[in-house]
Amino acid sequence: MLKKVDYDRRQHLTYSLGRAVSDETTATWLRAFQRHSRTERPLTVLDLGSGTGRFTPALAATFGGPVYGVEPSDRMRQVAERDAAPAGVSYRPGSAEAVPLPAASCDLVLLFLSYHHVEDRPAAAREIARVLAPGGRVLLRSSFADRLPDKPWHHYFPRAREVEQAMFPSLRETIDDFAAAGLAPVAFEQVPECHDASFRGYVERLRHRASSTFEHLTEPEIAAGFAAIEAAAERELTPRPVVSDSDLLVLGRPTE
Template sequence: MGQDVDYSARLYAGYTEGRALGESAIEIWRSAFSRNASSERPLTVLDLGCGTGRFTPVLADLFGGPVVGVEPAQRMLSIAETKNQHPEASYVLGDAENIPLDDNSCDLALLFLMFHHVPNRDAAAQELARVLRPGGRVLLVSSFGDRLEERLWFQFFPRARQIEERMFPSFDEVTGLFADSGFNYIGLDRVECEVASSFRAYADKISHRAIPTFEYLEEDEIETGFSLLHDAASKDAGQVPVRESADVLVFELRAIS
C-alpha cells in the first residue's frame, strides 16, 4: 500500500498548495537539514523524490553545491522546473531504484516523505549506497507504521490512521535495510513545525487532497469527512497554529575497508 500512487494522475494538481510551508517551517527544516549533514561545504546533494521541488532550492542555498532533484512523476517534475528554479539546481526524471546519477557523485541525499512510495526499498537503499561517497549521509524524513504520529485530520476520516499504519514501513524495517546496504545508523531527529496558521487554514490545505492516503478512501468517506472538517473549522474562531511532527532518520555510508 502507498507504493502505487500516481502523482501524475491527480495529486500533482493540488500538491503545491496542499503541501505549502510557511517561512518559519522552512527555516525549521533548514536547521534540521544543516545539523544532520556533514559540516563540510559545499556539498553535492540528491533530492530524491523531489516532487514539485519545494526543498531543492533550499538545499542549494544551504549547502552551496549543486543539487539534483530526481522525481518519477513527470507532471510533478514539470512544476519543479517551472516554479523552483535555481542556478545550482537541476531536475531529472527517475526513481529511487534506478537513480540516474554516477557512482560516488553525491555527499548528501534527502528523502522527504517519499520512501513509503518506493516498491523495492532494498534496491533503493543499494542505489543510495552507489551514488553517495563514503561518509555521505542520507536524511530520511518519514512516518513509520509502528510509531505513527496523531494527525488532526484523522478525526474526520476514521480509516486514515489504519491506512497509514499499513502504508508506512516500520522503523526496524528501514534501519535494517539501510544497515544491510552499508550504512551506519546515526540517529533520529524529531522535527515539529507549523503546517497551518489556524484550524481554518489547515482545513483549506487538507481540501487540496495532496495527501496520498485519500487515494485509498472511498469517495463517500471523503465527502463526509470534508463536510465534518469544514463544519468544525467554521465554528473555530481561534488563530492557534496547527503543528505536526516528523522523524528524520540519519544514515552515513560506511567507508570501504
C-alpha cells in the first residue's frame, strides 16, 4: 500500500502553480458538469477535496448556490481561503468519510482528482450518498487503475505508471463502492482536457511536482526524469498543445 500523501508538508506550497487550470480548460469542465446537473438554479455544490480551490469559485459562478469546499489539509485550505474565496464560497475542514454538512443538502458533489486519496472508500461513498439531495449527482473526475491514460510525462519517469496503478482504484471497484451506498452510474464520458499550450510549458508546470505521484518516486528517479523531459522540451520547435481525454464518472440514485 502506498503511503498517505501529506499535503501540509510540501504540496500546498506549489499546488496552485503546478495544477493551475486555464480559463479554457475550466470552461470545458464546467460545460461537462452542467451536462450532468439539473437545469434549475441555484444549486448547492460540495467540492470534496477542494485543495487550493482551483474549481471552487467557478462552481459558485456557474451554479449560483452556495459552494462548500471540504478539504482535510489545513494548509491547502488556508491557501484556498486566501486566494479563492469569493462570495458564495466557504471552506470547511473535513474529509470524504466525514463531510461537515447536513443530510440531503447538496445538489452536486464534485470529486476532482481527490478520490484516490480517500482512505476508506466504502465509508466515503456512504457519506456522499448521505449528503446528496434527491435528484442530485456525484461528479467523479478520476483516473482508474484499469484505464490509466498515456500521460506524456510517464515516458520520462518509468515507474510513474506503476505507482499510479497502485494509487488509483479500478473503475469497477469504484462503481461497486458506490453501489453499496445506493448510488449507480448514470453517465460516463471522456472529456478532452488541454493541460498546456506547449510541451515546454507543460514541463515547466510539472517542475512544481504538484502531482502526488512524485511523492512515491525517489529523488534520483525524479532528477533523471526531469533531465530527460527537459531535454525533450528544449527540442520543441513548434509549440503544440498537450491534450488528453480525462474520465468523468457521474453517479446518482437509480430511481431518480
